[in-house]
Amino acid sequence: MQKGMPYLDMKRIxxxxxxxxxxYCGWQLQPNGITVEEVLNRNLKALLKEDINVIGASRTDSGVHALGNVAIFDTDTRIPGDKISYALNQKLPGDIVIQESREVPADFHPRRCNSIKTxxxxxxxxxxxLPTTRLYSYFVHYPLNELLMQEAAAYLMGEHDFKSFCSANTHVKDTVRRIYDINxxxxxxxxDIIVSxxxxxxxxxxxxxxxxVRVGLGAYPPIKVQEILNKKExxxxxxxxxxxxxxxxKLEYPDLM
Amino acid sequence: MQKGMPYLDMKRIxxxxxxxxxxYCGWQLQPNGITVEEVLNRNLKALLKEDINVIGASRTDSGVHALGNVAIFDTDTRIPGDKISYALNQKLPGDIVIQESREVPADFHPRRCNSIKTxxxxxxxxxxxLPTTRLYSYFVHYPLNELLMQEAAAYLMGEHDFKSFCSANTHVKDTVRRIYDINxxxxxxxxDIIVSxxxxxxxxxxxxxxxxVRVGLGAYPPIKVQEILNKKExxxxxxxxxxxxxxxxKLEYPDLM
Structure with a gap:
């Protein structure tokens, strides 16, 4: 659907x-190594008989998991939007599962629209x-004090410049973000640290x-998190x-009905 | 330690x-396919510089997981019993972890001694x-009524002939077992169905x-479990x-101090 006039029956899913x-080597297409985006594109193409390029909301890193990442693509398929999940899951490997599919407005963009990420x-x-959780958790041998961790986390609530909590090799200029909740x-x-x-x-x-984790080990006092925020490095x-x-x-889009 | 006179300083771990x-193709040594028993024997041999043949309590099937299976072996190593876990974990792959090691009496046998299995x-x-739990759970699409499942499970409590609940290709004569608890x-x-x-x-x-699961789907009424027990097939x-x-x-040995 990329070239020529837009189809009247084109829709965004x-x-x-x-x-x-x-x-997986993360979400985003990579020259070396298989990614979630690549597997989705390939299987959508096989299903819909069109070239599909999904746009993901969160380009998760290698080894990171997702229960509710969001992606969109445009198609002129006649398969109803809410049925695509069933058909696509038949084709996908067991480690990628579509939890929901539906038609959204043509101007909905998963990275540009306001969202709450958790x-x-x-x-x-x-x-x-624990062998059965090793792929889904970080193993820490020394006992952690989760009450100190919660106390430290509270300093992160609200709007802050999170420059100190951003990997140095980033191109982002605006490092101010708002944390709604962290537990x-x-x-x-x-x-579990749950943060939205x-x-x-x-x-x-x-x-x-x-x-x-440093706080939980007793290596940092909780107040240290405030100092880290202030340093902006x-x-x-x-x-x-x-x-x-x-x-x-999960990703929630308040403006998406 | 198998041949000749027993060493005075031999111990059972x-x-x-x-x-x-x-x-893994289950616990027990197999001609085709790698098993947990094989990996333990090989790594214990490398650690202790002796031929080791562990005896497992529960010979779990291919694909079944364990958080607390029990195994024993005899050794004349000078490594203290409670330190073997640390040394062995250094050698083992990430999907097998020794949670505890300790010396036990020389007549302790993990299958012959009384135990409570859970x-x-x-x-x-x-x-x-769910992609992140697919290797550790059975996926059932249709909604299950867990209250009916609990009601059905209650018929299994206590001592019964569980012949109907035993795969046909078994050599066991006595099919009477006692269930202490099932939730x-x-x-x-x-x-989760937890049964001990x-x-x-x-x-x-x-x-x-x-x-x-059949009961939870509504295909069997809970009382059907009593009928299944009675049929003994x-x-x-x-x-x-x-x-x-x-x-x-887990496995608990009430007679083991």
Whole structure:
């Protein structure tokens, strides 16, 4: 549909995409290594008999998981929007599942429209790692104090310049973001950091997680998070926690009915 | 240590073994395909410089997981029993983790001594499968009524002849076992069947799970489980649920101090 006049019956489809990121080099097309975007494009082409180029909301890194990433594409297929998920899931490998498909307005763009993003960072905090959660969590041997972590996380609530929590190799100029909610939840030997905001800088959730782990270990006092924010430089914050602990839980678009 | 006089300083070590069964052809040594037992033997030999043949408590099937299987072996190593776990974990692949090692009496045998075994069977009950839990649960699309499943499970409590819940290709004569506890727990879109007993027949937990799923779907009334028990034939029960949903949670030995 890219060339010539727009078809009258062309439509924009939104996909809600869940994936196990273990075996992918992230979302975005790469010259070396398979990505989620590539697998979606290939299977959509096979299904719809058109060249399809999806646009993803969040270009997750290698090894990062998602339960609700969002992608759009334009098509003139006659398959109803809400039926595409079923047909596409028949073709996709087991580690990528479309949770929902539906038609959206032609001007809806998953990165340009306002959204609330929610991430979960999972830590396995036990004496030994757990084989069955190793691909979906960061193993920390030393006991973490989750109450200190929650106290530290509270400094991140609201609008701040998160420059200290952004990997240095980024091109973004505006590093101000708003965190709506951040909670540290402990269940048995598992600690989840759940954070939602209007946007996240490159590696921001993983640097927040790495910093909160330092607090949980007692290496940083909780107030240190305020000092890190004030410094506005990456070196002030803790290390970037590993990819496997991160899951993009959901994306909400308040303006999308 | 197999030949000649027993060493005075020989000792029996118990391992508590957790593994992700996805990539193994079960516990027991196989001519074709790698097993957990084989990987333990090979790495113990490399660590202790002795031929080691572990004896496992539960010879789990291909694809079944464990958080607390138990194995023993005899050794004359000078490494203290409780330190072997640390040294062995350095060598093992990430999908097998020793949770505990310790010296036990020389007459302790993990299959001959009385034990309480606890299994969990996990069902992902949602509209679409979840990529991040697909290797550790059985995906069921149609909504399950977990209250009916709990009602049905109650018929299994106590001592019964579980012949109907045993795969036909077994050599066991005595099919009487005692279930101490069985619970069906629902959390969001996940249903766990947790069952503990003094022993389980071949495929028993998976046949119980497959039968309870039938009840949850409304295909069997809960009382049907009583009828299945009475019939004492495999064909009376529901299908065997898939391996990936099953996890051996723990083994307790009341006589082991």
């Amino acid at each position: 939104m996909l809600r995409v869940a994936y196990d990121g273990t075996n 991430y979960r960072y999972t830590i396995q905090n036990s004496r030994f790692p 540290v939840e402990k269940t048995d030997e598992r600690i 905001g209007n946007g996240f800088l490159y590696n921001m959730v993983r640097i927040i997680a790495g910093t909160l 990456r070196s002030a914050a803790g290390p970037k926690a590993p990819a496997e602990g991160l899951t993009l839980l | 118990m391992l508590r073994v957790a593994y992700d069964g996805t990539n 299994y969990r069977y996990t069902i992902q009950n949602s509209r679409f499968p 069906v727990e629902k959390t969001d879109e996940r249903i 007993g003094n022993g389980f027949l071949y495929n028993m937990v998976r046949i119980i799970a497959g039968t309870l 495999r064909s009376a029960a529901g299908p065997k649920a898939p391996a990936e949903g099953l996890t051996l949670l």
